[in-house]
Amino acid sequence: MRKRAAGFSQWGILLVYALLFFGAQSYAQEEEVEPGHSIGKVLINGDLVVIELDDGALGTANLFDLVNHTLHFTPDGGHYRAESGPLEWDSDFGPQLTTAEVTLHQFAFPFSGKRWSSFRVGTTGSISFGEREKDGSAGASASPPGGVSIGRFDPLAEAASALIDSAPAICVFFKPRTSGPHHVKELADRVVITWDLTEPFGNIQDFTWFKTINRFQAVLQHDGSIEMSYKELAAKDAIVGIYPELSGKDKPLANISAEPHPAIAAHLDIRNLKLSVEDGSVLNVTFETRGPILPEGDPALDGISYRFVVDAHHPLPTSIEAAHPTFSWTVRGVAWHHRPSKYIALGPGVSRKVKVSGNTIALRGVLPTALRGVGQVVVYAEAVAPRKFEPSVHLSPHVVRLSGIRNPEVHLSSLTRKDGPFGVVYEAFHYLALPKPQDLSCTVIKALGDKFDFLAYYSDFRIDNQEAGTPSDGPVGGNVTGIAALQHDLENYCTQGRFQWEYVQPVYVNSNQMQERPPEGAPVGSDHDITFYFHQLEERSPDHKLLPYNYAMSQIGHEMGHRWAAFVSAKVNGETIPLGPVHWARGLNAPAAFPYQRPTEASAMGGSVWQDNFDGTFTQLDDDYYVPGTGYSYLDLYLMGLISAAEVPDFFILKNLVPAGKDANGHPIFKADRTKVTIQDVIAVEGQRLPDVDHSQRKFNTGIVVMVEHGQSPSPELIERANGIRRQWIDYWETTTGHRASMTANPR
Numbered sequence: 001m002r003k004r005a006a007g008f009s010q011w012g013i014l015l016v017y018a019l020l021f022f023g024a025q026s027y028a029q030e031e032e033v034e035p036g037h038s039i040g041k042v043l044i045n046g047d048l049v050v051i052e053l054d055d056g057a058l059g060t061a062n063l064f065d066l067v068n069h070t071l072h073f074t075p076d077g078g079h080y081r082a083e084s085g086p087l088e089w090d091s092d093f094g095p096q097l098t099t100a101e102v103t104l105h106q107f108a109f110p111f112s113g114k115r116w117s118s119f120r121v122g123t124t125g126s127i128s129f130g131e132r133e134k135d136g137s138a139g140a141s142a143s144p145p146g147g148v149s150i151g152r153f154d155p156l157a158e159a160a161s162a163l164i165d166s167a168p169a170i171c172v173f174f175k176p177r178t179s180g181p182h183h184v185k186e187l188a189d190r191v192v193i194t195w196d197l198t199e200p201f202g203n204i205q206d207f208t209w210f211k212t213i214n215r216f217q218a219v220l221q222h223d224g225s226i227e228m229s230y231k232e233l234a235a236k237d238a239i240v241g242i243y244p245e246l247s248g249k250d251k252p253l254a255n256i257s258a259e260p261h262p263a264i265a266a267h268l269d270i271r272n273l274k275l276s277v278e279d280g281s282v283l284n285v286t287f288e289t290r291g292p293i294l295p296e297g298d299p300a301l302d303g304i305s306y307r308f309v310v311d312a313h314h315p316l317p318t319s320i321e322a323a324h325p326t327f328s329w330t331v332r333g334v335a336w337h338h339r340p341s342k343y344i345a346l347g348p349g350v351s352r353k354v355k356v357s358g359n360t361i362a363l364r365g366v367l368p369t370a371l372r373g374v375g376q377v378v379v380y381a382e383a384v385a386p387r388k389f390e391p392s393v394h395l396s397p398h399v400v401r402l403s404g405i406r407n408p409e410v411h412l413s414s415l416t417r418k419d420g421p422f423g424v425v426y427e428a429f430h431y432l433a434l435p436k437p438q439d440l441s442c443t444v445i446k447a448l449g450d451k452f453d454f455l456a457y458y459s460d461f462r463i464d465n466q467e468a469g470t471p472s473d474g475p476v477g478g479n480v481t482g483i484a485a486l487q488h489d490l491e492n493y494c495t496q497g498r499f500q501w502e503y504v505q506p507v508y509v510n511s512n513q514m515q516e517r518p519p520e521g522a523p524v525g526s527d528h529d530i531t532f533y534f535h536q537l538e539e540r541s542p543d544h545k546l547l548p549y550n551y552a553m554s555q556i557g558h559e560m561g562h563r564w565a566a567f568v569s570a571k572v573n574g575e576t577i578p579l580g581p582v583h584w585a586r587g588l589n590a591p592a593a594f595p596y597q598r599p600t601e602a603s604a605m606g607g608s609v610w611q612d613n614f615d616g617t618f619t620q621l622d623d624d625y626y627v628p629g630t631g632y633s634y635l636d637l638y639l640m641g642l643i644s645a646a647e648v649p650d651f652f653i654l655k656n657l658v659p660a661g662k663d664a665n666g667h668p669i670f671k672a673d674r675t676k677v678t679i680q681d682v683i684a685v686e687g688q689r690l691p692d693v694d695h696s697q698r699k700f701n702t703g704i705v706v707m708v709e710h711g712q713s714p715s716p717e718l719i720e721r722a723n724g725i726r727r728q729w730i731d732y733w734e735t736t737t738g739h740r741a742s743m744t745a746n747p748r
């Protein structure tokens with residue numbers, strides 16, 4: 001962590017944690033942008049860059065260790081004792097559930113201060129009680145009714161504490177994206193719930209081509225006891241625990257005041273910092289300012305930050321200049337791509353929810369494990385105005401004694417009945433932590449120089465992400481205007497302006513997308529899976545095989561395409577129409593100018609290929625998903641600086657899409673309203689693309705980077721597959737740009 005908040009601009013957050021499924025609508029995964037630093041040793045292996053991580057650079061993994069065990073949670077005065085024991089398993093599962101709803105007929109289950117005659121069972125391994133609160137936060141992953149949910153890109157290590165906001169709930173083996181049958185059997189004194197799930201398989205974002213076996217069970221006893229049993233689990237990461245609803249009773253911890261600063265805007269002048277503890281588990285932090293906090297929806301809040309900082313290092317610092325923060329929680333104001341402005345909370349253990357009321361803005365969370373056993377800390381606060389690096393005001397460091405609060409995360413396998421009792425208790429099982437993208441670019445550029453336009457990372461290890469692919473980040477350098485995306489934070493990424501875009505995390509060597517082709521016998525999936533296209537693509541190939549590394553090309557072509565697309569809008573008849581944002585809208589007619597492998601392809605950046613039937617209906621000849629790998633549209637190529645405005649044909653966008661059946665070939669047909677769009681309509685909003693086609697960059701270099709843990713060397717599979725991706729990426733780029741640009745992957 002740094003002592004001061006990083007500077008903020010429109011692009012001063014990771015604006016594009018690019019959504020890999022087109023059509024999904026979400027805010028980006030926001031993080032504070034801070035100066036990067038090297039996190040490993042860099043070597044060159046042929047045409048690959050190798051990073052050997054520093055020891056502990058990504059923390060440590062905590063993989064599931066409860067197979068063939070049963071966890072027992074026993075009520076104790078409104079809290080729970082917990083212990084692990086030998087497996088207890090009921091092999092009579094009872095009937096399969098067809099909905100999430102379960103109604104008990106023989107008893108009511110006592111949990112979280114109430115008795116429940118009904119609850120909901122989620123396919124992803126959880127149970128929830130009461131009315132489900134609508135999660136208005138963008139990015140929440142799709143989840144069956146009844147299951148708890150987290151943001152699509154939320155690491156399990158961090159999401160486990162955030163689930164306190166989903167209470168009352170029980171996470172038996174909560175792993176997003178799992179699916180399969182679940183069964184319920186009610187007896188006179190207990191109800192048995194059994195899951196038989198598979199991890200997702202066959203898709204570009206998956207780690208396996210085949211179904212996996214994950215069988216586990218929960219028993220809810222009439223006296224409130226809970227057992228969780230684990231028979232067979234291929235998955236190694238999940239959240240396990242119980243989440244009763246907190247009482248809402250606060251115990252004051254500290255109230256720190258400061259003198260007013262009349263020269264500072266009233267909504268940034270922090271007068272008081274109030275700390276309190278809820279149910280011994282959650283720290284509530286309230287900033288009180290001299291004047292009203294700007295309300296959500298006010299565009300002026302964009303870029304404002306309120307920051308709460310904790311330093312547990314000894315000796316405790318007496319000034320901010322001497323502080324070395326252990327962690328910080330930040331409230332950030334965000335207004336992004338025509339969406340209403342809002343506040344979000346960032347930091348380890350913090351809930352994303354922010355509460356604004358009059359002169360106060362409040363956040364809450366669980367203290368990080370780094371503070372376990374720490375008796376007292378120094379805290380301070382600061383507010384930062386938009387586009388400023390230095391805080392507008394500081395609330396000076398004060399010593400606070402951490403009494404009556406503890407982190408509710410435990411090691412479940414080591415608990416005994418003597419431990420606790422616990423109000424909330426859980427454990428997050430997870431892979432290595434996600435790296436900071438600034439650290440990744442700085443590691444490479446500091447070692448090898450500022451010679452890369454793009455950086456793509458691959459690894460021998462898994463990280464704490466439920467998807468095998470990676471979002472991307474930028475634009476950092478490149479200095480292109482007229483594309484609705486400006487370069488930002490060059491120094492934080494250690495570039496003078498050459499480096500432009502990168503993966504934000506490494507792709508695992510054994511994921512589907514790092515394999516040359518699907519293995520023999522891989523089941524044929526939907527039309528979003530490469531296996532669906534076996535025969536079509538093999539017929540077009542000279543050797544009657546799929547082009548190699550098809551999934552990898554879908555990923556890298558799409559993510560690096562974000563360097564220019566898809567952010568622009570168009571002005572048509574006085575109305576500004578967003579064509580994205582982030583991905584081209586489904587209704588945008590965006591055929592690939594230079595298809596990669598099929599005669600009809602929609603852009604790698606989204607949109608569709610639409611056939612106008614001239615009767616008010618339109619046939620979707622290719623959809624807005626990027627599997628199999630596809631080329632770039634004429635609009636993409638213009639934004640990339642590879643064709644002139646005059647070379648972009650007029651196109652159209654469809655609104656108010658209503659399904660109207662399918663044609664003889666199975667293509668969907670929709671009724672829709674058609675709006676013609678020209679490239680001049682785009683220029684009317686964004687301005688001319690500069691540098692123009694005669695002066696734009698045509699030669700690009702990608703660093704293909706393989707990463708290994710400390711003390712390890714890249715496996716032969718990692719080297720072979722990364723080299724295969726490197727070779728295919730060069731061919732893909734030149735094919736899909738119509739040979740108007742070239743690509744190298746040269747680390748020297």
